[in-house]
């Protein structure tokens with residue numbers, strides 16, 4: 255808190271002469287109020303009885319003398335002392351006093367100069383919200399206000415109400431055609447019509463405010479465009495309505511914009527009924543429907559400084575609603591947190607007091623959500639670097655800065671806070687919460703899965719080859735690694751021989767090039783060729799080793815092709831036999847991307863069949879793919895077959911819609927296995943590594959940041 259009241263025992267600087275003080279509307283408590291009007295800056299301030307008494311005693315007195323005089327007049331106690339302090343502070347802060355070094359206009363100019371120097375601060379404050387005055391309409395309004403005067407009569411109100419009801423009735427009889435007008439907007443002409451209608455509606459809205467203000471004798475100094483997150487919004491300066499003593503008149507000015515729009519909407523609906531199809535009819539449709547509904551939603555929202563805010567402020571009789579409720583809200587928060595027993599910023603009847611505090615917190619919450627939303631919007635809207643910058647600026651300015659200010663206020667009260675001791679409780683609570691969040695908690699992940707109760711591996715050659723030897727007979731039991739078929743591929747042998755010759759030649763050339771120190775470039779080429787040749791040769795050798803087909807698990811050979819004999823050629827895709835492994839349970843699951851890094855090979859869990867009559871099995875993770883699955887192999891899990899994994903069918907393949915990782919789990923066998931092949935759909939629950947929620951969030955933020963900044 256600035257300690258501006260350390261005023262020495264000198265007379266207070268006199269108030270500026272051009273200030274005008276007028277009787278205002280009664281305050282919310284019913285007490286009389288006055289309005290200070292500063293014509294230089296066109297600003298209004300509302301004050302109460304005590305403040306008025308202070309101002310009337312101001313001239314020529316020092317602060318202590320003023321206090322003494324105030325007490326003599328019967329304004330005693332803490333409330334009067336507080337009012338005196340805050341009134342002096344208020345007059346200084348708002349430049350209402352003459353400065354010893356010159357007149358008010360000069361000091362204001364100096365102030366403006368000062369603020370101009372901090373252009374970056376101005377930019378920060380204003381890039382989300384700033385005003386551009388376009389016209390000074392007061393003379394025009396005063397000249398023409400008599401022409402629209404009939405609109406404020408009760409007759410006009412009744413006529414518009416009747417017209418509105420009539421319009422609705424008639425439209426409801428042609429409802430389909432009415433709604434059909436929507437289709438028209440998906441064209442260039444439609445878009446132009448839409449833009450035009452919006453401008454028309456907003457103009458009428460602002461003229462509504464402006465004419466009503468003029469009607470009640472208030473001057474409208476400017477009208478123009480204000481920019482809200484780069485979005486233009488028309489505005490009318492009706493601040494002089496603060497001078498009105500009648501609350502009803504002020505409320506009428508606040509409502510006039512929306513009322514004018516509703517009147518226009520009535521006319522538009524009737525016009526829609528009369529007009530032929532075309533652009534005009536579309537305009538009438540928009541004016542009669544979407545635009546005023548949007549207006550009601552946006553304009554009557556009391557948490558932003560639109561009509562709804564001023565309406566609420568005037569209805570409650572609480573001018574400067576936001577500033578005052580924020581002061582009360584901050585006071586309330588500090589009292590709750592630290593029990594400081596500070597005096598209330600202002601004393602109001604209890605319901606109003608609580609209402610304002612509630613309003614402050616509701617507004618803060620609303621702004622938090624709104625500003626985070628806007629920041630995200632800006633971040634996605636602009637290109638990456640600027641997006642991140644604007645996002646950061648917005649978070650700092652609109653969320654960080656108010657919090658920082660409040661923290662500073664706590665810092666200023668540090669000794670009082672320490673003295674009261676309640677802060678310890680909060681420190682413990684905050685520390686405890688952080689600790690709890692940092693502690694790792696055990697978690698489980700769930701993934702859709704199928705269990706296959708019998709292994710069944712088709713045996714295929716995979717290459718064009720000739721049969722050399724068949725080592726097995728049908729029904730023979732084999733162990734893992736047993737050779738089942740030996741094949742030969744003369745073509746492969748030829749290729750290997752040819753590559754071998756080429757490699758030998760390259761190596762000989764390389765040896766010669768080594769001897770000749772001059773032949774550097776040739777040597778590099780030869781080196782590359784040698785590497786390529788070696789790789790090719792290694793690949794061919796691998797293919798040759800695969801010509802001996804081996805059992806990869808223990809099992810039994812079934813369905814052996816009886817036509818197999820030495821010398822028969824195979825095209826590579828025919829099934830020679832099948833290796834079945836009874837007693838084998840293989841569980842295949844698809845784990846979502848967010849979960850995959852939480853589970854490790856060896857993690858245990860359970861397979862739970864969808865059919866509740868079947869038993870569940872303990873499983874252990876044995877295989878985990880590193881890349882996301884490009885297709886779903888288990889078609890019973892795919893969404894197109896009613897399964898839980900969302901897929902798109904493309905050329906017969908099931909392509910998952912989001913990243914899924916295929917994992918294999920081994921089920922523990924404790925019972926005799928049924929002797930038939932069975933596929934059991936279900937899900938697996940796997941124990942994940944314990945993680946701390948706090949670290950989890952932090953790592954997610956860093957990963958996002960890296961992905962955004964790096965990629």
Ligand SMILES: [Zn+2]
Nearest residue numbers: 463511512561
């Ligand atoms: Zn308005």
